[in-house]
Amino acid sequence: MRIVSLSPRRGSLYAATFDFPIDFHELKLRNFKDDCLLLDRDFCDETGIIAGLSLSLDELLDMVTKSERRRAKRKAFWFLSAADCSAKGLRTKLMRTFSADAADFAVERMVHFGYINDENYAHRLADSINAKGIGGARAVGAMISKGIDRSLAVTALEESNADPIEQLCILIEKRYRLKLSTPDDLRRTTAALARRGFSFGDIRTAIKKYTGQSLECEE
Numbered sequence: 001m002r003i004v005s006l007s008p009r010r011g012s013l014y015a016a017t018f019d020f021p022i023d024f025h026e027l028k029l030r031n032f033k034d035d036c037l038l039l040d041r042d043f044c045d046e047t048g049i050i051a052g053l054s055l056s057l058d059e060l061l062d063m064v065t066k067s068e069r070r071r072a073k074r075k076a077f078w079f080l081s082a083a084d085c086s087a088k089g090l091r092t093k094l095m096r097t098f099s100a101d102a103a104d105f106a107v108e109r110m111v112h113f114g115y116i117n118d119e120n121y122a123h124r125l126a127d128s129i130n131a132k133g134i135g136g137a138r139a140v141g142a143m144i145s146k147g148i149d150r151s152l153a154v155t156a157l158e159e160s161n162a163d164p165i166e167q168l169c170i171l172i173e174k175r176y177r178l179k180l181s182t183p184d185d186l187r188r189t190t191a192a193l194a195r196r197g198f199s200f201g202d203i204r205t206a207i208k209k210y211t212g213q214s215l216e217c218e219e
Helices: 041-047 057-082 087-094 100-112 118-131 136-145 150-159 164-176 183-195 200-211
Strands: 003-009 013-018 036-040
Touching (some): 003 036, 013 041, 036 041, 036 057, 041 057, 057 087, 057 100, 087 100, 118 150, 136 150, 164 183
Antiparallel strands (some): 003 013, 013 036
């Protein structure tokens, strides 16, 4: 098959057309629009892919793989420039647009060059979650939702040395200091703090420390 045309498109892309009909779905190719195959412009320019070039099917698939990897790597840089991310979290984002091969390649490159480090990210995330007054299982769950492995999440939270009593006292001062005067207030405040992932034991201790009174309500 021969490339008939390479037309510039937005996003550093070329749209390639061929003199032979290509079933993109049968070949499991994702980066196409209408009858055009979308290729990375820099990759094409650097490797001499031009209109008139003849390709075998294997050469076409190799070209698509390398082009998509280049695009996925560029997209990975874009994601990481906007926000911190775990390896799993980045892969999930890339998989919305690219193949598993391209997503895995881009993630591996980001890890290799140190742009992603799950352990460092987990510790930064743990500090951020602690500052928001989220504790216990909910804190672990929040980190898992960001793509951090459970064991790493637990370790990072433990190593952050956050004192749940101190966290609770800060929360009470900010949000609940006027909601502790009656048994009903105490029940509602306790429930709210429990939903943030703190244990009833820590909640009791924090309220007693903050108010000087014991918590008398059912769990």
